[in-house]
Amino acid sequence: MSTQQKPRIGITLGDLNGIGPEVVIKALQDNRLTNLITPVIYGSTRVLSFYKKQLNIEEFNYGHIKSRGQYIPKTINVVNCWEDVIEITPGKPAKESGKAAWLALQQATQDLKEGLIDAMVTAPIDKNTIHSDEFPYRGHTEYLANFFETKDFVMLMVSESLRVGLVTEHVPVKDITTYITRELVESKLRILEQCMRKDFGINKPKIAVLGLNPHAGDGGLIGSEDDTILKPVIQDWKSKGKIIAGPFPADGFFASGNYSKYDGVLAMYHDQGLIPFKLLSFESGVNYTAGLPVVRTSPDHGTAYSIAGKNLANEGSFRQALYTAVDIATSRSQPSKD
Numbered sequence: 001m002s003t004q005q006k007p008r009i010g011i012t013l014g015d016l017n018g019i020g021p022e023v024v025i026k027a028l029q030d031n032r033l034t035n036l037i038t039p040v041i042y043g044s045t046r047v048l049s050f051y052k053k054q055l056n057i058e059e060f061n062y063g064h065i066k067s068r069g070q071y072i073p074k075t076i077n078v079v080n081c082w083e084d085v086i087e088i089t090p091g092k093p094a095k096e097s098g099k100a101a102w103l104a105l106q107q108a109t110q111d112l113k114e115g116l117i118d119a120m121v122t123a124p125i126d127k128n129t130i131h132s133d134e135f136p137y138r139g140h141t142e143y144l145a146n147f148f149e150t151k152d153f154v155m156l157m158v159s160e161s162l163r164v165g166l167v168t169e170h171v172p173v174k175d176i177t178t179y180i181t182r183e184l185v186e187s188k189l190r191i192l193e194q195c196m197r198k199d200f201g202i203n204k205p206k207i208a209v210l211g212l213n214p215h216a217g218d219g220g221l222i223g224s225e226d227d228t229i230l231k232p233v234i235q236d237w238k239s240k241g242k243i244i245a246g247p248f249p250a251d252g253f254f255a256s257g258n259y260s261k262y263d264g265v266l267a268m269y270h271d272q273g274l275i276p277f278k279l280l281s282f283e284s285g286v287n288y289t290a291g292l293p294v295v296r297t298s299p300d301h302g303t304a305y306s307i308a309g310k311n312l313a314n315e316g317s318f319r320q321a322l323y324t325a326v327d328i329a330t331s332r333s334q335p336s337k338d
Contacts, residue, residue: 006038007118007326008071010108013043014123015130016088016097018303019313021051024123025060026315028076033322040065040077040117042104048078050088055311069116081107090309098129105140109147112294119295119325123318124303138170141289144296153291154191156264157274157300158324159281163200163264164273165192165290176269180212180225185233185266192264193242195290199328205263208253209234209246212268216247254280274300283316286324295329297321 011028014020025048028039041048045064052060062076071077081103086096105122112120122140137143145153154165167188168179189207196205209230211217217226230247237244248258250267254276259265267273277285278300285300299317307313 006036007329008038008040008116009322009325009329010112010117010120011039011041011322012101012104012108012120012122013041013047014104015093015101015126015303016043016047016086017090017092017094017308018124018126018305019301019308020123020303021047022055022308022311022313023299023315023318025051025055025057026313027319027322029057029060030319033319034074034076037322037326038071038073038077040071040079040108040111042079042081042108042111044080044082044086044100045078046085047088047100051309054090054309068111079107079111091305091307093126093129093305095129098126098131101125101130102132102135105143109144112296113148119297119329121318121321121325122296122298124299124301126303140296140298141169144289144292144294148292148294150292152187152191153289154188154195156192156195156288156290157277157281158286158288158297159277159284159320162259162277162281163196164277165195165264165266166268166270166273167266168269170270173269177212177223177225180229180268182229182233185209185229188266189233189237189244191291192266196263199288199290199295199331200263201331201334202263204243206243206261207245208248208259208262208265209244210250210253210265210267210272211247214249214251216249250276283314284320285317286321288324288328295325295332297325297328 062078063072065077065079086100108120111117141155155169156165168176196202211226213223217223220227226247234244250272287298287300289296299321
């Protein structure tokens with residue numbers, strides 16, 4: 001990314017029948033954002049026109065891009081990703097809207113790979129409607145890791161006061177323990193620490209590790225993984241001069257406010273990390289895929305079909321996802337301090 005130009009931020013509309021288009025439009029109405037970035041929306045001008053009318057929003061102007069990468073300065077740019085007329089039915093899941101979400105994501109990802117945009121912010125998809133032979137993934141994170149041939153990555157939830165990474169993401173609860181190995185925990189820790197330094201500019205990050213079992217195993221009375229897997233990893237990292245602590249019982253760790261002492265927290269599974277994160281940072285939290293060679297963020301909410309098209313969606317998380325993408329892309333463009 002050139003230091004002279006505004007960051008070119010690709011934005012996918014997500015599921016057309018969810019709140020994605022609404023939060024995109026509302027976020028980009030903020031002149032502070034459009035003065036900071038060159039927005040490139042991947043989707044359809046027809047969808048934007050529909051929601052402008054649906055939400056009774058008059059001040060939202062954009063331009064249609066005819067040639068890849070040829071963006072109009074000081075304008076919200078739109079890349080039309082399909083030609084078919086797709087019916088828009090706010091609040092109602094449909095395979096057609098899932099296919100449209102996939103087409104937008106596919107085009108944006110390709111442009112990101114080719115350097116036509118500097119970062120990508122993805123609006124929420126419906127994992128059921130987008131699922132197909134072309135998209136057999138559990139979500140954006142797994143798709144992007146596969147596309148960019150990245151074996152090791154971390155789903156990282158980010159807010160001003162908290163950063164929570166996950167060892168396992170979309171895994172059934174009954175299978176979680178089979179995934180928790182020393183090798184995987186070390187891999188996730190390594191990515192989290194590198195991310196803190198490279199993407200957030202923290203030279204010596206302080207990292208907390210949450211225990212897998214209640215009470216972090218209670219000395220082996222409630223499961224052995226905390227003693228046999230997590231503690232040896234933590235001790236090994238300490239011996240290498242890393243600032244790391246744990247394993248902490250997750251309930252007390254968040255309830256006591258202990259999380260505020262650390263730059264990053266590593267949780268063992270999805271709900272262990274995301275429930276406290278969303279309680280503490282909902283409507284300002286951001287989902288970031290750490291470990292990729294590219295920058296991708298998203299809001300920390302889903303399609304919210306129940307309020308789609310009703311002008312009730314809060315765009316705060318999506319706006320923050322845009323700012324976070326800019327900050328990380330800028331940080332990555334700086335000379336390495338290593």
